Amino acid sequence: MKQQLLYILSLLFLLAACQENKKEQFARLVQEWQGKEIVFPQDMLFTRFVTDTVDYTIQESEYKVLIYVDSTGCTSCKLQLPKWKELIAHVDSATNGNIPFIFVFQSKDDKELRYILKRDNFTRPVCIDRDSRLDKLNRFPQEITFQTFLLDKDNKVKVIGNPVHNLAVKDLYLKQITGIQDKEVLPTTTLEPEKSEYDFGTVKEGTIKKQIVTVRNTGSSLFKLKGFTTSCDCTEATCDWKELQPGESGTITVSYEVEQPGDFYRTVDIYGNIPKALTLSFIGTVN
Template identity: 40%
Template sequence: MKHFYLLLILFCFFSCKENKKNNIIQLIQEWKNKEILFPNHLVFTVLGEDTVNFSFSNTQYRVLSYMDSIGCTSCKLQLSQWKNFISEVDSLTGPKTAFVFYFSPKNVDELHYIIRREAFKYPVCFDMNDSLNKLNHFPADIDFQTFLLDKNNEVIAIGNPIRNPKIKELYMKILLGRETVSKNEITILETEVSLNNTSLPLGNFSWEKEQKVVFTMKNTGNNTLVIDAVATSCGCTKVEYDKEPVRPGGSVDLHVSYKAEHPEHFNKTITVYCNAKVSPLLLKIMGNAE
């Protein structure tokens, strides 16, 4: 029954086309209870410099996060949010949960720089041969390259708690011993929303100049609109908004700011998790920081 609830909860967290839903269900079924295999003789370091004797064999749970070499490293890591999540878990569960980071970067110098810049003082394995992935064949989707494991390294839940607040909620339920929930607990009063834009081009501008745009969400349904969280695909994109519930007929502005770290052509995604029937909502900004 427990595994049924985990599958049901995860299914409820993704509102998407039928084919994608089926793919997610198949993926969850494939990884449920699967044992993760770890390579021998890999080294963990802190801040990319000091080697540490890191072991998680005596912990009850392990949160395993893998990062491949595809795409923007800084966008994928979001280390500041990981620090907040680790601190929250440690304060609530104590030492029974370990966080295990395996990174297979295309540019190790860039990864060293990001880790030092973010003062990320947790053990990290630089898996240059991608040994962990070769043993386990992880999903290609970054949203499913993070796993919650039990003491036998078997998968209890799959999903990135940094990129999806509902996955974070699920992880916390499990870690706190409340992984089976009643149907009433997952009943959500949904509403409908409309957006003035879903994609905003910022054009060409100096990479040193911060850019700001506004997306407006209007509650066009019959129930109160509640935004659970807003996630960005990169730390260079920030979003501010009024966190008060929005009554039917009302609206809320999402103030998005983008500050490039270097010249680049960019296409960034803002994901809005809320009680809209079409949640999560995907917004995009794009342009050329010269």
């Protein structure tokens, strides 16, 4: 147990130490990929639920969204399909369904992927990239945050980043696609949590662990909540408020649906009119 705790603490230290390096890395990736053309294999095969091949052709459009998911790590964490369904519905409503969303997966376990697609009732065609052909043609970044792209009609990258993992990136996608920018611009304020890291200790597989988090508006302007993103679809954040006056506090309920045994590290990002998203982290061990 001590070794596991030491491993988690070491991981958190490394993440903090590398934060500035990651910022530089992300800036370099954005610069490198902006305007780069994505090359697609000519004979991409699409299926539903990784079972039946379907006749699907990527429609010609001013924009398209490419979502590429490699086979490393937690597939369910990466996909967050319910959030994609919400975003697609929003874009369809704003564009009359004219924006294709192209989902391309490497699959290390067809059974697991089929289960996730059916569980989330994700009926859209998906391409299973058996031989990593799309990746070999384009050499995508290894960082999963940068394996999603908004492309123009010539398949050139307009925006890089995952809009369901980052609400700021989502704003960039919607602004580019619809040409509409959020008209409401509030003065920046500051938001501070009671704690930024929470240790759940040892939790039992198959249970749900909840944590009440208190945050306080420590600035001089109204804080308006924009939303939350989580590192995994097994983690959810909810609250019953939308705004906090200066000096006012509010609570957020974070629920973690405990998964497979082992150490875990989950995050919740809070977005609003603050300089950058406020990140809460949750660690522990599942037995």
